[in-house]
Amino acid sequence: IIDIEHNGPTKILEYDNPECLILRGKEKFEPNWQCIILQSEINAGKELRYCTFTPQREDRIIAWSDGITQSGLGSKEYPLGWELKRAQDFALLVVKNEHKVSARKLSTKLVNMAYVNDNYHPKDDISAATVYFREPRKLLITTGPPFDKENDAKLVNEFKNFKGKKVICGATTGDIISRELNVEIEDSFEFTDPDLPPISHMKGADLVTEGILTLGKATEILSKHTENSTL
Structure with missing residues (x-):
C-alpha cells in the first residue's frame, strides 16, 4: 500500500x-x-x-x-x-x-x-x-485572435504569465503577441515537416508556427497515436 x-x-x-x-x-x-x-x-x-x-x-x-x-x-x-x-x-x-x-x-x-x-x-x-514525483509539465497553445480587439492585451497577459511551455499558432496571433510585448518574430526556413510552413522564433515562446495546417497535422498525429508509438 x-x-x-x-x-x-x-x-x-x-x-x-x-x-x-x-x-x-x-x-x-x-x-x-x-x-x-x-x-x-x-x-x-x-x-x-x-x-x-x-x-x-x-x-x-x-x-x-x-x-x-x-x-x-x-x-x-x-x-x-x-x-x-x-x-x-x-x-x-x-x-x-x-x-x-x-x-x-x-x-x-x-x-x-x-x-x-x-x-x-x-x-x-x-x-x-x-x-x-516531478514538476507538472504544462503546455499553453495560443491560437486565434480575440473576437474583440480590446481583449488583445488580456490574451497576451495570460500568455506572458503562463508557467510552462508556450506555443503560438497562427500569424495573426503571433503578430498580436509580438506587438503587445514589443518583441520581434524571427522568420526562418526551418521545415520540420515538408507538409507544413517553416517555424519561426520569438523570445518568450518555445515554438511559433503557422495556424490551421499545423493544428490539423497535430490532430492527425494524435488521432493515430497509441501506447506503442512515440510522439
Whole structure:
C-alpha cells in the first residue's frame, strides 16, 4: 500500500512482497523502516514493514511483484532468479542513463526485462508500478485572435504569465503577441515537416508556427497515436 498525501508525508506498507525501491534523484533512498512481526496463528512470524517520509521533487517509488524479482528462475544465467538486487540495479541504471524517464517507461522496461529473463514465457504474474514525483509539465497553445480587439492585451497577459511551455499558432496571433510585448518574430526556413510552413522564433515562446495546417497535422498525429508509438 502506498498512501500519498497531496502536500504531506507518503506512507508505504509492505507485506509478503518484494521490497519496493525508493529513489532520490539517481540514488537509492532508505527511509526509516519499522517492522511488526505478526503473531496471528495463520501469519505467525511473518513481517509487516512500514515507513513514512516526505517526498522531494525527482523522487521515485518503484513497486514490483515477485514475477519481476524471480524472473529467470532455473535458467542458466539466473538459477535463483533475477533477484531483488539485480532488479534494483537495473532500475537505477535506467534512471542514471535517462534521468527524466517517465514512470510508465521505467515500469515497462522492468517488465520487458523480466519477460526476457523468462525467455518470453513468464511463469508468474509480472507487474511493476512507478510513482514519479516531478514538476507538472504544462503546455499553453495560443491560437486565434480575440473576437474583440480590446481583449488583445488580456490574451497576451495570460500568455506572458503562463508557467510552462508556450506555443503560438497562427500569424495573426503571433503578430498580436509580438506587438503587445514589443518583441520581434524571427522568420526562418526551418521545415520540420515538408507538409507544413517553416517555424519561426520569438523570445518568450518555445515554438511559433503557422495556424490551421499545423493544428490539423497535430490532430492527425494524435488521432493515430497509441501506447506503442512515440510522439
